Amino acid sequence: MSRADSLVVLDFETTGLSPDMGDRAIEIGAVKIEEGVIVDQFQALMNPGRRVDPFIERYTGITNTMLTSADSCADVMADFAEFIGDSNLLAHNASFDKRFLDAEFQRIKHQYRGEFICSLLVSRRIFQNAPNHKLGTLVGYCNIESNGAFHRALYDSEMTAKLWLAIIDIICQRSNLETLPFNAAQKLCKTPKKSIDKYLESLKPIVA
DNA sequence: TGCCAGGCCCTCTTTAGGGCCTT
Numbered sequence: 001m002s003r004a005d006s007l008v009v010l011d012f013e014t015t016g017l018s019p020d021m022g023d024r025a026i027e028i029g030a031v032k033i034e035e036g037v038i039v040d041q042f043q044a045l046m047n048p049g050r051r052v053d054p055f056i057e058r059y060t061g062i063t064n065t066m067l068t069s070a071d072s073c074a075d076v077m078a079d080f081a082e083f084i085g086d087s088n089l090l091a092h093n094a095s096f097d098k099r100f101l102d103a104e105f106q107r108i109k110h111q112y113r114g115e116f117i118c119s120l121l122v123s124r125r126i127f128q129n130a131p132n133h134k135l136g137t138l139v140g141y142c143n144i145e146s147n148g149a150f151h152r153a154l155y156d157s158e159m160t161a162k163l164w165l166a167i168i169d170i171i172c173q174r175s176n177l178e179t180l181p182f183n184a185a186q187k188l189c190k191t192p193k194k195s196i197d198k199y200l201e202s203l204k205p206i207v208a
Numbered sequence: 209t210g211c212c213a214g215g216c217c218c219t220c221t222t223t224a225g226g227g228c229c230t231t
Contacts, residue, residue: 011230012230012231013231014230014231015231016211016212016213016231017211017212017213017214017230017231018212018213018214018231019213020212020213020214021212021213023212023213023231026231053210053211055209055210055211055231056231059210059231060231091230092229092230093215093216093228093229093230094215094230095214095215095216095229095230096213096214096215096229096230096231097230099213099214099230100231118215118216120216120228120229120230121215121216124216124217124228132228132229133228133229134228134229134230135229135230151231192217193217193218
């Protein structure tokens with residue numbers, strides 16, 4: 001399975017918003033998509049080496065007690081590096097998760113080859129009439145079944161993956177494609193919103 | 209009671225400012 005055929009959808013829960021300000025990951029969740037199907041998953045809490053504040057405990061449901069017995073960030077991220085291999089990567093608001101992935105991998109001197117795409121950027125282009133582009137809102141907007149248990153890493157990664165598969169279905173229907181190549185999805189992240197229809201039209205295969 | 213940051217994106221723009229999204 002080449003990198004182009006495997007996509008890992010990931011989500012971090014963290015102590016805050018910025019690794020540059022000392023924030024750390026406290027949970028990683030991810031699912032692997034191959035040929036349009038979720039085929040594997042990864043979830044682990046990790047001990048950031050310090051207490052998380054009450055807001056994060058309430059926001060995520062992850063308590064200091066739970067983290068006390070968790071493996072270290074280094075051990076978890078080493079396992080996660082094996083899980084993602086050379087796969088390409090996707091997250092909802094990928095710039096956030098990429099910063100934490102880069103920071104945690106830098107601590108264990110690991111480099112990864114996969115490239116990121118962002119379901120938030122694509123959603124803003126495809127669902128221009130959505131009330132907003134929060135993950136939970138888009139899951140409801142796309143009629144994806146959900147129990148509402150957001151803000152845990154594995155659940156959010158699963159919901160992001162299902163949102164992504166729904167987006168691909170819509171694009172493929174509009175563009176008469178069987179699948180959306182990764183490089184086309186990358187370009188979609190950067191295409192101006194006003195040019196989306198033209199871009200999707202350009203993806204249509206030539207029919208003899 | 210969310211605070212921080214940072215990239216994207218829009219507009220009353222580009223020599224800027226502010227909302228959205230992530231925890």
